Amino acid sequence: MISVADVAKTFPDASGNPRTVLDGVSFSVAAGSFCAILGPSGCGKTTLLRIIAGVEKPDLGEVRIARDPGPGALGFVHQQNDLLPWMTAADNIEVALRVQGYSRKTRCGLAHEYLEKVGLASFDRHYPWQLSGGMQKRVSLARAMAMGAAVLLLDEPLAFLDFQTKKGLQQLITDLHLQHQQTILYVTHDIDEALSLSHKVIVLSGQPATVRTVVDVPWHDPGAGVWGEFPRRFPCLVEEIKEMLADEDGSTRDADGRPRLVGSI
Numbered sequence: 195m196i197s198v199a200d201v202a203k204t205f206p207d208a209s210g211n212p213r214t215v216l217d218g219v220s221f222s223v224a225a226g227s228f229c230a231i232l233g234p235s236g237c238g239k240t241t242l243l244r245i246i247a248g249v250e251k252p253d254l255g256e257v258r259i260a261r262d263p264g265p266g267a268l269g270f271v272h273q274q275n276d277l278l279p280w281m282t283a284a285d286n287i288e289v290a291l292r293v294q295g296y297s298r299k300t301r302c303g304l305a306h307e308y309l310e311k312v313g314l315a316s317f318d319r320h321y322p323w324q325l326s327g328g329m330q331k332r333v334s335l336a337r338a339m340a341m342g343a344a345v346l347l348l349d350e351p352l353a354f355l356d357f358q359t360k361k362g363l364q365q366l367i368t369d370l371h372l373q374h375q376q377t378i379l380y381v382t383h384d385i386d387e388a389l390s391l392s393h394k395v396i397v398l399s400g401q402p403a404t405v406r407t408v409v410d411v412p413w414h415d416p417g418a419g420v421w422g423e424f425p426r427r428f429p430c431l432v433e434e435i436k437e438m439l440a441d442e443d444g445s446t447r448d449a450d451g452r453p454r455l456v457g458s459i
């Protein structure tokens with residue numbers, strides 16, 4: 195569904211010198227599959243999603259999305275708050291659904307249905323500035339899901355959430371994925387989450403980011419209630435990925451050279 199071929203991107207740094215952020219990044223994501231992206235902070239994950247979404251141009255290489263998903267069919271949950279500040283939570287979702295050609299009644303119904311799914315039914319009339327950072331992310335997630343997008347690009351959608359809320363929303367994302375079979379690219383710093391949710395995990399190196407490894411998750415079976423269970427059964431894989439990510443930055447190792455990271459990067 196998504197094919198990323200030899201993508202490279204360079205930005206000017208603070209002094210105007212070129213800094214290569216992505217260097218020859220290639221991978222593909224099968225239609226209907228769930229693919230996580232892990233990589234050290236600042237390596238270029240958000241830049242990569244923006245290139246896939248078509249809002250940033252690569253310097254080299256190309257991105258192809260099979261069967262052009264059409265307007266409104268590519269959902270993007272941005273890492274930063276992306277809600278319209280002058281609209282309530284419900285209106286932020288409702289307005290995004292206009293492109294689908296739904297009636298106002300259907301749009302309002304969907305907005306409330308998905309706000310309820312993300313646990314914000316009673317916050318429908320709140321403006322973004324009246325919501326916490328985690329709540330704003332949930333509205334953004336509800337909006338992307340309500341749009342019924344064939345391709346979902348999720349940039350750390352569950353960052354800043356407490357453990358229980360995060361688990362509930364992981365289950366919701368899995369259930370909706372099982373139901374609608376969207377193609378999902380999911381950026382996270384949480385290795386367990388990546389391995390629990392995904393068919394495939396792409397591990398990027400530090401800047402300039404290249405594909406360090408692609409893990410085909412052997413146990414992927416979200417219908418069986420995956421939360422935390424399978425990564426614990428395969429601790430070697432979790433440790434291997436941790437080592438790989440820790441290698442990118444000496445500061446993540448303790449005095450004995452062991453990775454300092456526990457559970458997530």
Ligand SMILES: Nc1ncnc2c1ncn2[C@@H]1O[C@H](COP(=O)(O)OP(=O)(O)OP(=O)(O)O)[C@@H](O)[C@H]1O
Nearest residue numbers: 205206215233234235236237238239240241242273
């Ligand atoms: N428009 C821009 N102009 C200049 N530099 C940029 C621009 N956008 C991103 N960068 C740089 O590109 C690098 C990668 O940024 P990006 O946001 O893609 O990282 P990331 O992997 O998503 O990090 P994090 O995990 O912290 O979200 C950073 O060094 C950042 O400063």
Ligand SMILES: [Mg+2]
Nearest residue numbers: 239240273349
């Ligand atoms: Mg980012």
